[in-house]
Amino acid sequence: MKKALLSIFLLGCFSLSLVACRLAAPGSIVFMSDRDGNGEIYVMPAPGTQAQAGASQVTRLTNSPNWEDEPCWSPDGKRIVYRSTNEIFVMNADGSWQTNLTNAPADYWFPAWSPDGKHIAFCAKGDGEVYEIRVINADGSGMTRLAGDPTWQNHPAWSPDGKRIAFVSSRDGAPEIYVMNADGSQVTRLTSDPLLPNFDPAWSPDGKSIAFCTYLEDGNREIFVMNADGSGLTNLTSDPYWDMSPSWSPDGRRIAYARVEDTDGDGRLTNSDAGEIFVMNADGSGQMNLTNNPANDLDPCWGP
Ligand SMILES: [Ca+2]
Ligand SMILES: [Ca+2]
Numbered sequence: 001m002k003k004a005l006l007s008i009f010l011l012g013c014f015s016l017s018l019v020a021c022r023l024a025a026p027g028s029i030v031f032m033s034d035r036d037g038n039g040e041i042y043v044m045p046a047p048g049t050q051a052q053a054g055a056s057q058v059t060r061l062t063n064s065p066n067w068e069d070e071p072c073w074s075p076d077g078k079r080i081v082y083r084s085t086n087e088i089f090v091m092n093a094d095g096s097w098q099t100n101l102t103n104a105p106a107d108y109w110f111p112a113w114s115p116d117g118k119h120i121a122f123c124a125k126g127d128g129e130v131y132e133i134r135v136i137n138a139d140g141s142g143m144t145r146l147a148g149d150p151t152w153q154n155h156p157a158w159s160p161d162g163k164r165i166a167f168v169s170s171r172d173g174a175p176e177i178y179v180m181n182a183d184g185s186q187v188t189r190l191t192s193d194p195l196l197p198n199f200d201p202a203w204s205p206d207g208k209s210i211a212f213c214t215y216l217e218d219g220n221r222e223i224f225v226m227n228a229d230g231s232g233l234t235n236l237t238s239d240p241y242w243d244m245s246p247s248w249s250p251d252g253r254r255i256a257y258a259r260v261e262d263t264d265g266d267g268r269l270t271n272s273d274a275g276e277i278f279v280m281n282a283d284g285s286g287q288m289n290l291t292n293n294p295a296n297d298l299d300p301c302w303g304p
């Protein structure tokens with residue numbers, strides 16, 4: 001009996017210390033930038049954390065002649081999956097041990113780590129120009145095809161419970177947000193305005209909402225949020241800039257995203273304009289520029 005009580009006591013202490021670690025964890029935003037002349041992965045402390053006292057502490061994690069972008073944290077914050085040219089790579093959070101997971105004659109995009117840390121979903125374009133959602137084990141083994149369709153599928157995003165994957169598909173015409181079970185079954189369409197293509201789905205940590213990017217008819221791009229069943233659409237940005245790639249803070253209170261302004265001054269927004277990493281409250285208020293430099297900063301992912 002004494003032994004059992006002691007174990008319960010020790011277990012309690014262990015849980016408490018885990019909670020303490022969790023509270024003290026600063027949270028980091030990993031992103032891509034070409035500030036050093038080539039696409040690389042960088043990390044910075046999230047705003048409003050203890051670590052931010054050191055201000056813009058940006059650390060470069062990769063240094064390769066290939067183009068690195070689309071980074072995504074492992075759920076334990078120990079590793080980062082990313083794209084290097086057209087392959088999926090993984091590395092430790094300090095940039096060490098960079099490893100090619102795919103090594104295959106296909107093009108890969110948008111890797112996303114499953115909440116249990118075991119799998120990575122991504123988009124693949126294999127033979128015959130078919131874009132599909134695939135899943136591999138975190139060690140690169142066991143590639144499985146999930147959403148195969150002759151049309152374009154992209155940008156998988158795991159629900160926080162790991163049971164579903166939101167993704168983008170043009171199977172009904174324009175790119176819309178869909179959701180499927182994690183085994184690829186039961187595909188359901190969530191958005192439905194054929195004039196407005198939607199991209200970049202991101203689940204809130206409580207699984208109740210999905211933020212995403214909408215391309216408006218005038219070329220503007222906005223971050224919208226909706227309930228996970230597709231209802232309750234709200235525009236969070238409503239500004240003349242490109243607002244893209246939302247990523248929720250682990251506490252669900254804020255959203256990091258990329259904003260592109262007319263930095264080359266030609267009066268329009270194109271891919272030659274440079275982006276910044278912004279953060280806002282989950283209701284769209286308090287928008288703040290975190291990078292503020294002439295280089296292109298894109299693809300934020302907010303980690304633990
Ligand atoms: Ca590079
Ligand atoms: Ca906008």
Ligand SMILES: [Ca+2]
Pocket residue numbers: 261262263264265266267268269270272273
């Ligand atoms: Ca421009």
Ligand SMILES: [Ca+2]
Pocket residue numbers: 274275276277291292293294295296297
């Ligand atoms: Ca910039």
